[in-house]
Each structure stands twice: as structure tokens, then as C-alpha cells.
Amino acid sequence: MLVLMDTIIHYFYFVMAGFFAILLLKNLFKRERRKGLVYDIVYSYVIMVFILRVIGIK
Amino acid sequence: MYLQTTIIAIIMVATFALASWKLKSPEISMVITAIVGALVGGFGFPSRLLVEGMFTYFDVGMIFLTASIFINIYSETGAMNALVRWIVKQFYDRKWLMLILLGILMIIPGALTGAGSVSIFVVGGLVASVMNYMGFTKRRVAAFIYLFAMLAAVSPPINLWAMLMAAQANMPYVGFNVVLLVPIVIIALFTIIYTGTSKTPERKNKEHILSELPLPPEGMNWFKIITPFAVLLVLILISKFAAFSIPVLGLPLTFVICAFVSAMMDRKRWDVRKWFGVMVKTMDQVFPLLATVISVGALVNIMTATGVRGLLAITFITLPMVLIYITALLFAPFAQGALSYGSAIILGTPIIFLFNSIGLNVTVTAAALSFLFPLGDCLPPSRIVGRLTVETVGYEGSYMSFLKAIAIPWLFMGAIGLLMLIFPNQLDFLVVY
């Protein structure tokens, strides 16, 4: 039972990472603060990190 | 190897300075520095090392995000304003009591989780706005919040630096409670006095403040104000004290649950668009921190690969004892600024072994170091807690002026830590529980 719950929570974390990737993607294209070009780059690689986790690469 | 590594280190420092100045983004500067370091170090374009490093503090980033989402949703329900209103009403004329209570409030989340940033995320906004209304200057508010965030991180039961050093040195994390709490109380009192005795010329009268504060939304009550925090506290306590009866939740999920509970307290609880909007805004707000923890990992990974990390560590630990004491207040905080909790493992553990080998009490030594490391949370390159404080307080001056604002209590804490480091055997009576 605990193992099952652990497994569910484990997958929930991947879903959470995926959700944050979506939030990040939305902010990359439209955001209130730090609108500069430099932060477009920062957003891009942070999104990449979340995606690598979501697809189970790292 | 010394010369070569020193050259790489210098080039990396120069790159970081130049990039920070030109690009105005410490996050990307760290990544650029990492890339330059790898190129100079002969690693080519370090795609694997770069990305691998970015995962080092991935979980920390998740904690930042979820904690902020929780607290922003909580604020959105109006509960935060109601709480501030109540505190001002009750404590307007009892400044000292209020400062003590705010201090304790600040310490709890960090003490339970080991992260000062969590304290700021969870109660920092509340404390800042109460203090603002009470007329304290932004400088004092910033100092108060930053200091208590550090103390929260150091405070038992969870002191991550001590735990990491203990883990690396194969010593049990036992006997730290009193030896941490006594200095914490001293530093906390100093900070409270430092804050409380400052002038508050622009302090408005009570009625004025209450009229400025937005009225709580209809239906707001104590149950709604308390429940989300109560859930947080309960989840954290059962994770610690009933760990074998529940699955591992992790802090991110804990905060998500609390966020959900908060949202359920709202009248328009199923307004998904509203909550989504809050989360998008939260992401915008905490993005610099998230980006910092992601980027600093990449930098640390390259510092390690090129041997720069090793150079820093070997330089510090092979200093004569006297110089270790003299430079501890420099090395330890800067290591924290660059390596975050890695500082404990890289500088802390060798110091533990070194001190042990000359018969000094290692528990006091580890405790002492755990007072010195957090001082670096306001220092570059990462300066995570420092920036978080600036954001939370809404501090408007330059970052340098923020550092000046926190300098006095910062130095006081450093002095206490240093004294503990110098006299561990005289303080070993504190290692009781």
C-alpha cells in the first residue's frame, strides 16, 4: 500500500515538473517583469531542464 | 596544476564580473562563466556537464516554486491581509512582544525544513508587511528578515549544514539542539534589539493603518486563516514523527497540498483560471531564484571539473590554524555563495576532520560552521536568500546598500560563529541534547 502511494507520488512529481514547464513556457512568451532578451535565454534553458526531467532523461 | 587551475579560476572570476556587469543577469552570467571555464579548462563545449550541473539544485527550485505558489494562493484568498490586520490591531502598542513573536514566526518554517528561504516564502511577506505598517524602515525590515531567515535555517531540528557535515564525517546528527539554540537566542535577541531601538519616525497611528489595510473578504474567519498553516505544520510534523506510516511527501508536494487547501478556503474555490493566473504570476515572481539555483549548479559542476573547487578547498584547509580562524568569516560565506549547501561538504567536512585530529569537539565545530555558512546566502554569485529578502521586503536601494543594511547583525552572527569555532572545547558543555 505504501509502495503504491510512493509510486503515485513519484509520478505526481513528474506531472508537477511538466506543469511547471508549461508555466515557464507561458512566461517565456508573455511576462510582466524582466522582459529583456537575456531572460528569454534564461527561460529557455530552465524550460529545457524541466523537460528533461519530465521525459525521464535526467 | 596549481598555476593552471589558478589561471582558470581567475578567468572564471573575470568572466563572471564582466558578464554580470554587461548582461545584468547573474543567472546567465553563471552559465557563461561555466562555459568559459570549461573551454579554458580543455573540456570543449561542456553540454553534459552543464546540463548535469543544472539538476544539482533542481529539487530546491521545486521547493521555491511550490512554497511561493502556496503563499500567493493564500494571499489571494485574503487570509494574509486579515492576519496582518489582526497582528497590527493586537500588537500596535506592544512593539517588543510583537518583534519577538515575528521572530519566532520566522524561525518555525526554516527550523522544520532546514531552509531559510522557506521561512521567507511562507511568512516573510507577512512579517514584512506588518513591520512596514509599524513604521520600521525598509533597511531594518530587510535586516530583520534576512537575519531570522538565516537563524531559521540554522535552528534545530533540521540544520542542513550540520546534517551534511555529519553525514560526510560519519557522525550521527545528535547532540546539536542546545549548542545551536543558545547562540540562536543570543543572536535573535541582538537582532530584535537592533531592530526595535531603531527610529520609526513615519509611524502612522493605529486607526490610520487599519483604514489603509484592505478589509478582509466576506466570510473570512479564523478557521480559514489558520487551516492552511495548520495543515502545513501537521504534514511536516508527521513526516518527521510518523515517517514510517506515510509515504515520503517531499516539501514540494506538501506545499501543493497546502496551496490546494488554501484555494478550497476561498469562496470562488473552483475558479481554475484565477488560480492558474496566480501561478503564472508566481512563476514570474520567483523565476530569478529558480534560474539561480539551476544556473549555480552548472557553475559548480564546471568549477569541480576544472579543479577550481579543489583549489579553493585545499587552499583554505591547508592554512595554518590561526589563518583558518581569521579567514573563516570570508571563506565560509563565499563558499556558501558559490556552492550553496555544497559548502558544508567541501569546506566543512575537512575542517571537522582537521579539528578532530587535534582534539577539538567536533559537534561544537560543526555547529559553529553552520552559523558561518548561511552568512553567505547574501553573497554572489548565487545570493539566493539575499535577493529573496530584497524582493519580499520590496527593498528599493542597490544590492550593496542592502548588504550595508544587514551588516551589523550579520557581523554579530559571524562573531558568535567564529567564537564557537575558536573555543569548541570550552563550549562542549552545550552538547547535551
Next chain:
Amino acid sequence: MKNPQYLKILFLVLSGVLGLLAGIEFWELRHYKETVVVSEDFTEKVMLSQYLPSLKNTWGDTPIYVYDSGVPGGSMLVLGGTHPYEPATSLATYVMMENIDVTSGKVYIIPHANMSASTLGMLGNAYIKYYHIETTWGQKKFRVGDRNTNPLDQWPDPFTYVHYPSTQNLAYQDIRNLNRTFPGRPDGTLTERISYAIMELIRNEDIDIFFDFHEASLMYPVVSTYVAHDRSMDISMMAAMMLSATQFPMKSEASPKNLRGLTHREVGDFSNTLAILMETPEAFIDRVVGRMSEELMLEGKDEFLQTAAEKGLVYCDYDIYEGFPDALGNMIIGTPMDYRVGRHLSGTLEALNWMNQFFPDKAISVTFPNYVDVMNNGSGHYLHDPSKADPSRVFQN
């Protein structure tokens, strides 16, 4: 001012390329298999999940190689790769597995005790992914893993790790550290379940002596040491004295009672086996070393560490210029891989020898290359060519 959309997309694509390049390397490491040609005394391969079914189809499952002589005698279990970032441990088990000759008793070998942890690099420590060993038939490639279970297999960490059953609090990431989760629990996290399954193996198969191979940083006082549970103290003390006099410097330490979760403590407390942990010196994992490279992993020569040694900060012999002599007259320069592998091999043989003396009813008779052999011929000499071997004796890990 609004940044053009195409630039944002370009940055995303570039980040994607970076992620892809790195991702390919991560994927390769996770799926790279090491090959082993087991010796003729090999009888069967079983999976750890046989002792705890919930490990089946997880990265926590790992092969156990059994060598049953069919002749009555004691039984031993050897763990390599409890911490995969200490790769001499797995290599030593491979040399053992490829050459072992069991004349009485039964031997169980697990080359990757924490399989999951062997599939990623150590975060923030810029580890090399692989190292290569020269053999008579070409190079053989091995993984260098992490200390802890892969977060892809066990996520999240708690904010503090409460050890079962002692309730001692440990740093959060130690919940993924196999040498902190013993004796484990059947319904715990993946790492706790691996521990529990290993305990079940020990209890069900009535293991008489248990070895856990490790490597330590030189600045760690317990380097070059046996750490023994109370019942195995006599064995490890005699073995250490013997080895120091005849082969290489070896110390012996008692497992402290207050430090929980470690094999030398919990395996001894929660089973009847004689639990022993061994540490070799591995310069690579010292935090003060310079450039991280395969050479450092294989040779262990580092100037920074030399400085530490000269200041008396390391806890074993270390010299990257002249070396130091072992009891046989070899000069040991740095911490070479063969030296480390040889130490584990002879460390095991010597302890077995003393178990046989002290507990004749548990006696096991085995032979495999020892320190002298590996120092003379190199570890690679004892690894066989899989392409020329009987396919039924070739396995992947």
C-alpha cells in the same frame, strides 16, 4: 519593447539542442551494460526481486550471481557498487566472478548492489561517465555512477530522512543512500526496499559472512580499513594485522553503535551473519582534488591531495612522486585502480581465512586472484573476452 517571437523560439531550439546533446549522453550512461564472463563454478543467476517481489521491473532490481560448490560449507555474500561512485568495488567483484573457484560452500556476488545509482553521474561533482581497463584482448568499459539512487527512480526526497527503525535523523538525500537505509523495510522507498531485499537474502540463505566493498576519500579517517560488526571484530582485527604484515597497510575499526543505517552495523544487528565493510583509498572522491579525469580515477595522482598529505590531512599512505612501499616491496604511487581492486580481493580472502579458523563449522574454501596477482598482472588480465567465451557464461549488468 517586445522581443521578437522568432528569437524566443530560436533560444528554445538552441536550449533544446543543448538538452538533446546532454540527454543522449545521459541516456547512454543509463542504458550502458557491462559484460561479465562468469567462471566455470558459476551455478545460477537470480534477481534480487526474488527476495522482495515489489522490486521487480524497477531499477532497484539487480542480478545476484551464485556459485554453489555443492559441497557442504559456509556461505558468503559480497556487495560491490553499494556506492557506484566507488567503482573499484564493482571491478573487484567482476574479477572475483570471472575467476572464482569454490571447492566448498556457497558464494553470492552482487556486482551492482544499487543498480539505479550506477546509472547516473554524481550531480555537481563532474564525474566521468566511464572508465576503461586494458585487457589482453582489448579495452573494457565500465560505468561510474552516483552515491545515491537515481532521482528518476526515487523522487522526491523528504526534508529530513528518518532512519528505520532507529528514527535517527539524517540528511535528506541519505534516503537514497543504500549504505544508510539498512536494514530497510518492505514497504519503504526504493532504496529502503533494496536494503530489505538484501537483508532477506542474507536471512533466507543463511549467509555466514557478508562483505560490503567501499572506497573512501583519503581525508576520511576510515580509509584503508575494515569496519566490523561486533561479532566479526576478531576476524577483521586478525586479518588487518596479517595483511599489514604481509601485503598492504590495513586497519580495523569497530562499527559504532550510534551511527545507523550502515551495513556493518545493521546487517550484523538484523541477521546472524558476520558483517564486514572494507574501504580502499580513492583519490577521485576527495573534495580537494583538481581536474576530474579518467586518469585521476585510474591512477589517483593529484597535486592538491599531495599537499593535503604533506600537511598530515590524509589518513593513509599517499605519495604521487616516490610512492610508498607495501609489505611486498611494490611502490604504490597515487591510488591506482589495481591497488584498490587487489586490496578488496585480498581483504576478502584474508577475512575468509580467519573466519575459517575461528568458525570451522562455517568454513568456505574459495580461490580467486589476490592482491599479489592483480599487482603483478593488472586487473585486466583477469577479465575474459566475452566474444570467445561460452555464451551461457556471458552476462550483462
Next chain:
Amino acid sequence: MRKVLILVLLSMLLFTTGLFAVVSGDPVVEGQLPFLLTNAGQGPGGKMARLLIWQSGAIEDTDFDYNAEPLKEDPNDLTAREYKMLFVIIGSSAKGLGASGITIDEEIARLNKMIEEAKKLNMFIIAAHIEGKARRGNPGSADEQSIDAIAPYADYLIVMKEGNIDGKFTRIAEEKDIPLTLIDNTIDFMQVIKLMFPAE
């Protein structure tokens, strides 16, 4: 049978480590029975010595007692039997710091008390440092404090050569005029025991 096997094995070992003197320095002092074997510094050395004494077969198991920490709880530890000698193995433990490790101040206080009482009882005190440089440390370390608490008050010193590389024990021996026997390896302690208690 078992003992014979061990003896054969050990003699082979002694053969390989060289026919040269594994025991050097001052002549071995004749031992007296019964004696109390103990430890200074909370290390495993005492147990190691006990093991080697057993293995040597030179004396009976009943000829000596082993007590890891005499006077810690029972003030009568030294008078429990009419001990002729106090045999102290010096060395701390490297495993486990902090709460799992040693508390050196209390340990030294206990050692001082033990020496004082042993002197009062006219016991012959032997200080042995048999684990080499692993049990030597920087000034102030548990190892050095333990050495300083015992060695200068001993009537006889047995030291492994490697542990005397800085000549500390030679100096103590000369200053206090204590006989000092040196051994090459820890395991040679067994030889010393055999020489101390020659077969009748």
C-alpha cells in the same frame, strides 16, 4: 587441532616477514601473572591485544582479565583480583565522530585516575602502542593525549616501530628511563608475549 593450524600459519607468516628481528630494542621484560589488560583512548587496540595473547598460546585465558574501561563504573576494577601488572594498549578509534565517538576529556580523567591507583597498588604498568601511525595524531588529538597520559608513567614500553617514527617513545623512554621494546608489525606483539611468558 585448531590451535596447531593457527600456529603453523603464524610461523609461516613470521617466516615471510623475514627471519630478521621482528622484536628489537631493549630486552623483553619478564611478565607477571595475573594481569589486567585494558585500553587507553577507547580504540579497538585492547581487543586486538587480547586476541593476540589468545593466539600466542603463551598463557592461559584465565591468567588475565580484559576490561575496556576500568574505573568507569566500578571503582574496584583494579582490585578485583591481585593483579601484578596493568597492561595498557594505547589508541583511539577513527570510526565515528561526535555522539558516536570518544569523549576525550572524560577518557583522560579516567586514565589519570587509573594510573594513580595502579601506582598506589604497586602494579607494574606496561604501555603498548601497537597499531603504528594509524594511532598517532597531531598534538592534542585523542591518540596523543592518551599516549601522554600513560606512556611516561609506565614501567615498560612496547611500541610498533612505525608509531615511533618521530621518536616520541624513544624520548619518553630515555627521559623516564623506561625499557622500550620495538616491534615491526602489530602481529609481532604475539612474539613479545611469548618472550614475556616463556613456556615452563
